[in-house]
Every structure is written in C-alpha cells, then in structure tokens.
Amino acid sequence: MTPTGPLSGIRVLDLTSVLFGPYAAQMLGDWGADVIKVEPPAGDTWRYTGVFRNRGMSGQFMAAVNRNKRSLALDLKHPDGKAALARLIPTVDALVTNVRPAAMARLGFGYEACAKLNPRLIYAAATGFGQDGPWAARPAFDEIIQAASGLASSIGSDEEPEFVPSLIGDKICAMAMVGAVSAALFRREHSGQGQMVEVPMLETIAGFNSIEMLGGHAFDPPIGPTGYKRMKNRRPVQTKDGWLTMLPYSGDNWCAFFEAVGRPELIEELGVRDPVLRSQNIDKVYDRMSEIGPTRTTAEWEELLLRLDVPHTAFARLTEIGEQPHLAAVALFADIDHPTEGRIRQARPATKFSESPAGIHRMAPRLGEHSREVLREAGLSDAEIQAAVDSKAVGVAS
Known part of the structure; x- marks a missing residue:
C-alpha cells in the first residue's frame, strides 16, 4: 500500500531501539514517511520482549512500535557498515536516534558529522537527560524518569512513591519527538536548513507533570502544598x-x-x-x-x-477493549494478516487527516528484511552489498 499521510515523500532513518524512539519513528511512518529502521545484527532488543510465535517478532515489537518501517541490519562498528550508513544519510530528510550522543559521536555519526553529509538533515536525538546538564551521560529508562521527574511521587506520595503501570514516559516523549521533528521539517521548508532537535525525557516529563502537580508551588513563594487534590481523590x-x-x-x-x-x-x-x-x-x-x-x-x-x-x-476490560462500544464503532482495532507472523491485532492510527489520511501500509519487518533494497536505493551495487553481507557488516533476513 502506498503511504498517503501528510509526511508522504519524507524519508527517515530510525536508529532507535526499545520504545521511546521506535514509537516516535512509527508515528512518522503512520503519517506517511518512509522509515528505514537501522538495527544491529542482533536486532532491536524489543524484538525479544514479550510473547511471540517466531523469535524476534514479539507482539510488543509489532503491535504499536515498528510497523510502517523497513529493516536494515548494519554493524556500525564495522567499516563497511559505517560506509553504508554514510551513503544513506544524504538521501534522507531526518535521522532519529536514541543512542547516547557521545556514543553516536564515537561511531562517527554525531550531529556535526551528519550535517556535513547532509546540511538539510533534521537530526533528532531522543535523550534521557538534557545534554547541557550534569546527567547528560547517564542512561535512562521509563522507571528512572518516572522517579526523577516527581511523577512517581505524585502517583503515590513522597513517603511511598508508585510507578504508573505503563511505559508512559517513553510514550509521552515519543509524541513530543513527533511534534519536534514535524516542526523542524516545516521550518526547513522555509529556511532550507536542517538542524539538531533534542527531546530529553526528564525535562519533558517533569514539565508534563508540573501542569497540575506543582499546585501551590506554582507561586513564589509557595502559597500551598504541591499536588492537585482531585487527582489524588478520584476513584472508580x-x-x-x-x-x-x-x-x-x-x-x-x-x-x-x-x-x-x-x-x-x-x-x-x-x-x-x-x-x-x-x-x-x-x-x-x-x-x-x-x-x-x-x-x-x-x-x-x-x-x-x-x-x-x-x-x-x-470500565472496559483489557481483554475486551476491541468490543468497547465506541472503539468498536470506529473500528480502532483490526485483525491483519502478517506475511510471516499470521493473524495479528493492531490499533490503527488515531489521528485523522481529511486530505492525507494516515494508515498502516507496511507490517513490522523481519530483521534485515529490506537491507538489500534500501542499500540499492542508496546507490550501492549488488557486488558492494554482497561484499558487506559476506563481511557480516550487513545482515539480511533468512
């Protein structure tokens, strides 16, 4: 199916793993972008998280994180893998990565290096902590951000914090990333110039949580306690x-x-x-x-x-969410035939565009399924691609 969304014609390199970055890249794909998922030879670790029929194709990987993408398996520690990525960068509009910036720079693909290859590139970095702060080099996961942002304390209390039982930090930040990339692409249409975009998780979630939870501390000096009383008292x-x-x-x-x-x-x-x-x-x-x-x-x-x-x-039960009256009427969930994984259930894109509808035009890929196809588009010859496959710098689906 040919993409029809508002980002149709935009090409994105997705150098992300797990949830924050991949979810953002998938939404760009849902909205029409051609998303090339660059994975290490072992694949995104999210491929192996949760239940699956075939190893490397878990339900969590497929259901709402990696559809509308093509998979290119590259070893970026191998010279041939680096050379292949360098050939791809001039062909894309945006690069999204959640590899820590220092590690990307060591690989030779920090913002400055990529901007030299493609001055119009939107280079979007999904980070745990803003790179201008003392925690810039720290790794981050959803629980870390829920704890550090005050979200866990607002869900529970200062004395007994609790996590939201959802990877909410990753998903909120993914939505922020989609907005940031779209805005940067819009500016480029006027200026002709690319730029670096950073979406730091801690700052994003702390700001998100502060909307109601600063409470009396929204004033200086404070005129009351933190929190929003109704949030703490609402109940089924x-x-x-x-x-x-x-x-x-x-x-x-x-x-x-x-x-x-x-x-x-x-x-x-x-x-x-x-x-x-x-x-x-x-x-x-x-x-x-x-x-x-x-x-x-x-x-x-x-x-x-x-x-x-x-x-x-x-209240809707998770086991019956597809039968929730409104969701059933608007056909949010659909059973789709995956080429290798059989019948799977997915929620279609919820955002509606009247003239350029978003949609599911490609199922989640097998690891390296599109390696040859993507590298040919970047100008590599079949002989060059085969040499890279033989050297194990490029992986292909078996």
Missing part, C-alpha cells in the same frame, strides 16, 4: 453490578445530579455550586459518590447520566 464508583466512572463537571451539573439521585441536601453540604468549595471538599464529594453508586446498576446509571449530560463511562 462501584455500582450494583460493576464499576463506573462519572464526573459532573459544573455547578449546574452537580446540582442536577444530586437532585436526580434524591440527595438535594448534598448540594449545600458539599458546596458543589462553588468550584472553590467543591475543590476543597472533593474528598467528601467522592465519599458520597461511593455511597450512592451501589444504589443502581451500571446500565441504570448510564441511562440517567446520559439524560443529565454528565460525563461517564463503564
């Missing part, structure tokens, strides 16, 4: 037969809700007309919601809340 509501989340959001909304459930006295008791009082009493508000929840079934609650225009939803 148990019904007669399941679980629901409901969120009356305005004074009128809250009043209509308590009138409808026969508890009008709570309007004044909890001060729900006034957003300041409501916020101050939010723990008591949620306590009352927990008491009221079991008086109706989930279906009865949904009928009432829909009539009152109160935001709400029943």
Whole structure:
C-alpha cells in the first residue's frame, strides 16, 4: 500500500531501539514517511520482549512500535557498515536516534558529522537527560524518569512513591519527538536548513507533570502544598453490578445530579455550586459518590447520566477493549494478516487527516528484511552489498 499521510515523500532513518524512539519513528511512518529502521545484527532488543510465535517478532515489537518501517541490519562498528550508513544519510530528510550522543559521536555519526553529509538533515536525538546538564551521560529508562521527574511521587506520595503501570514516559516523549521533528521539517521548508532537535525525557516529563502537580508551588513563594487534590481523590464508583466512572463537571451539573439521585441536601453540604468549595471538599464529594453508586446498576446509571449530560463511562476490560462500544464503532482495532507472523491485532492510527489520511501500509519487518533494497536505493551495487553481507557488516533476513 502506498503511504498517503501528510509526511508522504519524507524519508527517515530510525536508529532507535526499545520504545521511546521506535514509537516516535512509527508515528512518522503512520503519517506517511518512509522509515528505514537501522538495527544491529542482533536486532532491536524489543524484538525479544514479550510473547511471540517466531523469535524476534514479539507482539510488543509489532503491535504499536515498528510497523510502517523497513529493516536494515548494519554493524556500525564495522567499516563497511559505517560506509553504508554514510551513503544513506544524504538521501534522507531526518535521522532519529536514541543512542547516547557521545556514543553516536564515537561511531562517527554525531550531529556535526551528519550535517556535513547532509546540511538539510533534521537530526533528532531522543535523550534521557538534557545534554547541557550534569546527567547528560547517564542512561535512562521509563522507571528512572518516572522517579526523577516527581511523577512517581505524585502517583503515590513522597513517603511511598508508585510507578504508573505503563511505559508512559517513553510514550509521552515519543509524541513530543513527533511534534519536534514535524516542526523542524516545516521550518526547513522555509529556511532550507536542517538542524539538531533534542527531546530529553526528564525535562519533558517533569514539565508534563508540573501542569497540575506543582499546585501551590506554582507561586513564589509557595502559597500551598504541591499536588492537585482531585487527582489524588478520584476513584472508580462501584455500582450494583460493576464499576463506573462519572464526573459532573459544573455547578449546574452537580446540582442536577444530586437532585436526580434524591440527595438535594448534598448540594449545600458539599458546596458543589462553588468550584472553590467543591475543590476543597472533593474528598467528601467522592465519599458520597461511593455511597450512592451501589444504589443502581451500571446500565441504570448510564441511562440517567446520559439524560443529565454528565460525563461517564463503564470500565472496559483489557481483554475486551476491541468490543468497547465506541472503539468498536470506529473500528480502532483490526485483525491483519502478517506475511510471516499470521493473524495479528493492531490499533490503527488515531489521528485523522481529511486530505492525507494516515494508515498502516507496511507490517513490522523481519530483521534485515529490506537491507538489500534500501542499500540499492542508496546507490550501492549488488557486488558492494554482497561484499558487506559476506563481511557480516550487513545482515539480511533468512
């Protein structure tokens, strides 16, 4: 399938592994870019994480991180591997890497060296910590960033921090990277000049978390504690037969809700007309919601809340997420035939472009599946490619 997304015609070198960088590169591919995934001969370690039918093609690698890419296996410690990458760099618009900058420089592919090969190149570095700070050389993973950014303390507490049970730092930063690369490409259209882009995980997540969690410390000097009280008190509501989340959001909304459930006295008791009082009493508000929840079934609650225009939803189980009513109606999840891995399930790109639709046009590749094809496009002869394969500088799919 030919890419139709807004980045169709853009060519990206993806020198990333695991999640942050690969997820960003996949989104660029979803939006139409031709993404060439450069992997070491052993492959991205994410290929072997989780369950799989065939070794090196795990569900996590395929499902939402490495589709819409071509795989080129290169040993960048081998002279022939370096030479092949140097031939590719002038042919691409962007290079995305989460190899630490010092290591990229030692390989001979730091920003300055790559900019000499291609002055129009957008060189995007996914780093753990900003390269102008004292932690620049440290390795980083999601748990490290959740801890260092204050996110784990805001989820739990300063005394007992907790991790979000999702690689949320990697995924948020990947989205930031997609925006940064797109913006740099847009500027290049006006200036004709490439540039280096850095997306540091710690700074990105600390800023992301500060939006609500600085609380009173958003003022200097502080005028209250950190945190956002409603975030710490919100909880699912148990019904007669399941679980629901409901969120009356305005004074009128809250009043209509308590009138409808026969508890009008709570309007004044909890001060729900006034957003300041409501916020101050939010723990008591949620306590009352927990008491009221079991008086109706989930279906009865949904009928009432829909009539009152109160935001709400029943909880979806992960095992049934494809059957969630809205997601099923918009066909977010699809079962697709992979050429070697059989039937797999993927979520299509959620972002919609009216004139240049994003889509899935290529399944996740086997390691080295496109090595010969990509190197031919870079101008290497078949004899040069075979010599590099024979020297083990280039890997090809068996």
